[in-house]
Amino acid sequence: MPLVTETTQDCQGILQLGSGLVTGEEFVQASYNALLLFQNTQNFRYEFVDLSNVTDVEFADKHLAQITVHDRVIAKARPDAIVIVLAPREEFYQVAKHWEKAVAPFGLKTHVARERSEAAARVREHLGGLEKNPA
Numbered sequence: 001m002p003l004v005t006e007t008t009q010d011c012q013g014i015l016q017l018g019s020g021l022v023t024g025e026e027f028v029q030a031s032y033n034a035l036l037l038f039q040n041t042q043n044f045r046y047e048f049v050d051l052s053n054v055t056d057v058e059f060a061d062k063h064l065a066q067i068t069v070h071d072r073v074i075a076k077a078r079p080d081a082i083v084i085v086l087a088p089r090e091e092f093y094q095v096a097k098h099w100e101k102a103v104a105p106f107g108l109k110t111h112v113a114r115e116r117s118e119a120a121a122r123v124r125e126h127l128g129g130l131e132k133n134p135a
Contacts, residue, residue, distance in 0.1 A: 002019050002020045002022045002026060003016060003017070003018045003022045003026040003027065003029075004017045004018075005033040005034065005037075007037070007044075011043050011044070012043055012044065012045045012046065012127065013044065013045065013047065013123070014033075014034050014037050014038070014044055014046070014047040014048070015047075015048050015050065016030045016034065016048065016050065017050050018049070018052075018053060018054040019053040019055075020056075021054075021056045021057070021058065022051075022054050022056075022057050022058075023057075023058045023059075024057075024058055024060050024063030025063070027057075027059060027063055028063050028066045028067055028070075030049075031066070031067040031070040031071070032070055034070070035074055038074050038077055038081060039073070039074075039077055044078070044081065045080065045081055045082070045126065045127060046082045046126055046127070047081070047082075047083045047084070048086070048119065049084070049085040049086065049096075051085065051086060051087045051089070051092045052086055052088050052116065054092060057092060059095055064098070064102055068102050068103055068106075071103045071106060071108050072106045075103070075106035075107050075108035079107065081108075081109065082111065082123075083103075083108060084110070084111045084112075084113065084122050085099075085100075085111070085112045085113070086119040087112060087113070087114065088114050088115070093112060093114055096112040
């Protein structure tokens with residue numbers, strides 16, 4: 001499967017690691033996997049979607065609709081969580097920005113980055129802010 005769900009060693013993050021061709025169905029399944037982890041484990045504070053090794057995506061509006069349903073639940077269940085997407089390629093960046101706009105009404109914290117250093121900085125910033133202001 002070209003989109004794999006893992007957890008970080010410290011169990012604070014959910015990693016979605018893409019490679020090769022990723023289909024809309026795989027994005028939907030990964031989103032569902034993240035939803036289950038967020039709902040069932042209190043220590044997850046972020047989801048990091050890494051598209052840096054993805055070569056192509058097959059994604060339709062129906063997939064976006066399914067993913068936003070999951071993200072609406074995550075936003076309600078975990079208002080302190082953030083979803084960060086690393087999308088170095090322009091076409092993937094634009095898809096991620098379209099997703100970001102679709103979930104904005106839910107209050108879900110998001111960030112789309114082109115550079116790994118920017119995405120990693122956002123994770124550190126988010127975790128540091130939570131430590132200073134525990135929920």
